[in-house]
Amino acid sequence: xxxxxxxxxxxxxxxxxxxxxxxxxxxxxxxxxxxxxxxxxxxxxxxxxxxxxxxxxxxxxxxxxxxxxxxxxxxxxxxxxxxxxxxxxxxxxxxxxxxxxxxxxxxxxxxxxxxxxxxxxxxxxxxxxxxxxxxxxxxxxxxxxxxxxxxxxxxxxxxxxxxxxxxxxxxxxxxxxxxxxxxxxxxxxxxxxxxxxxxxxxxxxxxxxx
Amino acid sequence: xxxxxxxxxxxxxxxxxxxxxxxxxxxxxxxxxxxxxxxxxxxxxxxxxxxxxxxxxxxxxxxxxxxxxxxxxxxxxxxxxxxxxxxxxxxxxxxxxxxxxxxxxxxxxxxxxxxxxxxxxxxxxxxxxxxxxxxxxxxxxxxxxxxxxxxxxxxxxxxxxxxxxxxxxxxxxxxxxxxxxxxxxxxxxxxxxxxxxxxxxxxxxxxxxxxxxxxxxxxxxxxxxxxxxxxxxxxxxxxxxxxxxxxxxxxxxxxxxxxxxxxxxxxxxxxxxxxxxxxxxxxxxxxxxxxxxxxxxxxxxxx
Ligand SMILES: Cc1cc2nc3c(=O)[nH]c(=O)nc-3n(C[C@H](O)[C@H](O)[C@H](O)COP(=O)(O)OP(=O)(O)OC[C@H]3O[C@@H](n4cnc5c(N)ncnc54)[C@H](O)[C@@H]3O)c2cc1C
Ligand code: FES
Ligand code: FES
Numbered sequence: 001x002x003x004x005x006x007x008x009x010x011x012x013x014x015x016x017x018x019x020x021x022x023x024x025x026x027x028x029x030x031x032x033x034x035x036x037x038x039x040x041x042x043x044x045x046x047x048x049x050x051x052x053x054x055x056x057x058x059x060x061x062x063x064x065x066x067x068x069x070x071x072x073x074x075x076x077x078x079x080x081x082x083x084x085x086x087x088x089x090x091x092x093x094x095x096x097x098x099x100x101x102x103x104x105x106x107x108x109x110x111x112x113x114x115x116x117x118x119x120x121x122x123x124x125x126x127x128x129x130x131x132x133x134x135x136x137x138x139x140x141x142x143x144x145x146x147x148x149x150x151x152x153x154x155x156x157x158x159x160x161x162x163x164x165x166x167x168x169x170x171x172x173x174x175x176x177x178x179x180x181x182x183x184x185x186x187x188x189x190x191x192x193x194x195x196x197x198x199x200x201x202x203x204x205x206x207x208x209x210x
Numbered sequence: 211x212x213x214x215x216x217x218x219x220x221x222x223x224x225x226x227x228x229x230x231x232x233x234x235x236x237x238x239x240x241x242x243x244x245x246x247x248x249x250x251x252x253x254x255x256x257x258x259x260x261x262x263x264x265x266x267x268x269x270x271x272x273x274x275x276x277x278x279x280x281x282x283x284x285x286x287x288x289x290x291x292x293x294x295x296x297x298x299x300x301x302x303x304x305x306x307x308x309x310x311x312x313x314x315x316x317x318x319x320x321x322x323x324x325x326x327x328x329x330x331x332x333x334x335x336x337x338x339x340x341x342x343x344x345x346x347x348x349x350x351x352x353x354x355x356x357x358x359x360x361x362x363x364x365x366x367x368x369x370x371x372x373x374x375x376x377x378x379x380x381x382x383x384x385x386x387x388x389x390x391x392x393x394x395x396x397x398x399x400x401x402x403x404x405x406x407x408x409x410x411x412x413x414x415x416x417x418x419x420x421x422x423x424x425x426x427x428x429x430x431x432x433x434x435x436x437x438x439x440x441x442x443x444x445x446x447x448x449x450x451x452x453x454x455x456x457x458x459x460x461x462x463x464x465x466x467x468x469x470x471x472x473x474x475x476x477x478x479x480x481x482x483x484x485x486x487x488x489x490x491x492x493x494x495x496x497x498x499x500x501x502x503x504x505x506x507x508x509x510x511x512x513x
Contacts, residue, residue, distance in 0.1 A: 055220045076221040076268060098258050099251060099323050100411075111296070112322040117254050121224045121270065122326075164322070185411045186320025 062126045064089070065133030075121035080104045082120050083130060091131035091159045102187030105160035106130050112167040114186070131159035134166060141209040142166050142200075151200030153191035161187045165201055169210030225269045230381055234356045236269050237379045244269050246381065248292055249326040251319070252335055277330075277383060280304070287387045291330025291352075296321060298329050307387050310343040310402040310419050317404045320411050330382045336371045339417050341444035343402045344385065345436035346421030352384040361386060365446060372443050392423030392432055399424055401499045405439075405491055407482060414439040415483050416491045420499060428458040428504070435471075437492045442477045449474045450496065459504050467500065468493040 058075045061068070064087060071086050080097070083089045083106070093103035097116045104115040107129040134140040142165050145151065152158040161184065168175055168183040175183065180201050189197060204210075225244065227233035237244050243266040247253060256262035271277065277292035280301050287307045289298065298304055298315045305312045318324060318332065318339050332338030333351065341364065350361040356379060370376040390398050401420045406412030416439040422430045433454045438444030450470035457463050471493040479485045 056223050058224075074221045075224040098255060099319070102320070102322065105322055108325075111325045113325050114322050117251050117323065117326055119221075119224075119250060121226075122250070122272075182316075183321055186322050 058121060058124075060120050060124060062123050062128055064128045065130060065136070066127075071120075073120045076119045079106070079115040079118040079120060079123055079128070082123075083115060083128075089130045089132055093156055093159055095156070099186075100188070101157070102160040102164060102184075103157055105163040105187065107163060107167055110167070110170065112164050129163075131163060134162065140166065141207060142169065142204045145200040145204040145207065145209070146197075149199040149203050150196040151192070152189075152196070157187060157189040157191075161189065161197060165204060166209075169204060171210075173208065173210035174205060222265055222268045225267055226273045227269060227271075228273050228275075230274055230354045230359075230383065231356075233269055233271060233274060233381060234354065234379050236267075237381075238356070240265075240267055240269070241378075243267060246271055246334075248272065248328040248331040248334075249294065251323055251327040252331055252338075271330075271381070278328075285389050288352075289329060289385045289387070291333070291382045291384050292328050293330075295319075295324035295327045295329060295332070299324060304387075307389060308343070308347045308349070308400065310346060310400040310421060311340060311349075311387070313402040314340045314343040314404070314417070314419070317402070317414075329385065333385070334382050336368065337438060337441045337444060339404060339414055339438070341368070342417050342419040342436040342438040345444060345446055346400065346419040346434040347387055347390070348421075348434070350386040350388075351382060352386060354381040354383050355379075359383060368444060390421070390423075390432075393425060396423035396425045396431065398422075399503045401503060403495050403499055405495065416477075416488050416495065417444075418492055418495045418499070420496060420503075422454070424503075430454050430457060430459065435496060437471070437475050437477075437496075439477065439488065439492075440480065445476060447471055447474050447496075454500075459500060464497045464500060468497050471496055 055074045057072045059070055060073050060082070061070045063069065069087070071082065073082055073086065080092060080094055083092050084094065092106055092115055094116070095101045095103040099114045099117045102114065105112050106115045108118070108123065108126050135143060139147070140162070142162050146158060146162060151161070164184055164187050168180065172179060180198070184197070225236050227236055233246070237246065245253065245265040245268055247268040248271050253262070257264050272292055277290040279290045280293050280297060280303065281288050282303050287303050289304065295315050295318055299312065301312070315324070315329070319327060329340060332340045333344070344364045349364050351364055351367050352359055352361050353367070355377065392398060399420065399422050402417070404414045404417045406414050417437065419436045420434070422433040424430055433451045435447045435450050436444060437447060447470065450467045453463055453466045453470055472489045475489050475492045477485055477488045
């Protein structure tokens with residue numbers, strides 16, 4: 001999809017402006033125009049995941065954003081790649097690909113995991129929620145809090161950050177500051193200095209999200 | 211135009227055994243071409259760093275029944291090798307039985323990584339941050355060798371692991387922790403500390419762990435001290451232990467403990483920290499933690 005314009009798919013400067021805009025509309029905060037989890041999204045047919053020579057495929061059956069889906073994928077392909085390239089869910093961001101930045105965070109059966117560390121076979125039968133899945137009925141209250149409190153600048157870390165906050169508050173609606181710190185310790189932000197993010201989390205806590 | 215991917219063009223096939231025997235047989239058949247996988251978080255790090263190449267096949271241990279349970283058992287605690295680190299972090303029983311191990315788990319990676327990573331994978335690496343803590347808790351490891359399940363002390367297992375002599379097909383099935391038993395009227399002290407290049411979510415440069423009992427007169431017994439860090443071998447520091455065994459801590463003992471740690475701790479230098487820096491860090495951490503524990507226990511009686 002859009003990544004094909006970028007030498008490094010995470011490098012937005014390499015995107016043509018129209019593509020950057022489209023990416024923004026679709027993905028910043030996973031907002032209203034975010035694509036829903038469409039199985040084998042026809043827009044993404046050019047980015048399906050064919051087997052390389054010698055590779056076997058499995059039929060991955062799981063639920064993505066509430067919808068049952070199946071896909072023929074190599075078993076140890078990263079979930080990140082499957083989500084972005086097979087299902088067109090590019091709100092899940094790609095950055096370090098090492099589990100260190102949290103940009104690729106999704107919920108698997110309600111728990112946050114780094115989709116760059118997770119392989120397709122590990123998701124069989126699982127329920128996966130991406131940033132797009134949070135905003136089916138309008139912005140999720142955590143997204144709203146990020147908007148109101150300026151919890152982002154470039155927005156690249158934001159989908160992962162929001163997913164981690166949603167996971168935290170659904171398990172612990174009134175976390176102590178050190179619990180918030182621990183829950184977000186795997187999400188790095190290069191822009192905000194975390195002040196706006198912490199304000200957004202506190203606002204979501206005050207509003208009783210979770 | 212194809213989407214550009216940084217992933218290697220092919221990825222390993224995955225075998226999904228349902229029993230220990232089946233997994234063991236698969237590993238024996240595949241040899242170096244097959245690798246056991248649990249959470250895959252360390253393997254991924256190694257593949258990306260290029261320190262280990264991707265195998266042709268992964269042998270997924272997660273389909274084997276009962277390997278992820280945490281059970282209180284005969285006064286002790288058994289933790290399945292496939293228990294993820296988040297469960298270990300939350301387990302009240304582990305916090306009670308082996309607080310140093312739980313603290314080590316808390317310091318590993320971040321919550322989302324811990325949701326995937328297993329305690330067995332941490333140990334099986336031979337250098338995971340849990341190991342120094344397990345060394346001071348007198349833990350035993352359950353290992354399946356293709357025929358039998360046997361329990362081995364962590365130290366013994368580590369010696370084999372680092373000698374390169376241990377059979378590659380061995381499967382770690384769990385950890386056994388006996389309840390710590392000290393002299394009547396004594397109190398258990400257990401500490402784990404990790405130092406990295408930044409405060410949180412960082413690989414360790416040095417880790418230390420201490421386990422001992424302290425009686426109402428401040429005398430120590432059952433002293434166990436261990437250190438590790440990075441990809442270095444976790445090890446007991448028995449010279450420092452001997453300095454403290456039966457002693458009441460004072461400034462002189464702590465100076466001797468520091469010397470003993472610096473002399474005995476075997477580690478390696480890297481571009482960020484020299485061997486001397488790591489030795490000193492281990493010595494300082496151990497002495498500082500003992501000092502804090504002592505100050506904390508001044509005036510306290512038994513538990
Ligand atoms: C971002 C990030 C940060 C990290 N930070 C830390 C850290 O601070 N401290 C730390 O110690 N580690 C850290 N790690 C490494 C890793 O997450 C942990 O060591 C984890 O516990 C490994 O468990 P796993 O289940 O993912 O192991 P895997 O990657 O699945 O396996 C690790 C090794 O053990 C073998 N293995 C796994 N299970 C068994 C078994 N039951 N029997 C025999 N062999 C087995 C595998 O063949 C492999 O060689 C980090 C990793 C990442 C990605
Ligand atoms: S891209 Fe997955 S954690 Fe950075
Ligand atoms: S807002 Fe730019 S990285 Fe967080």
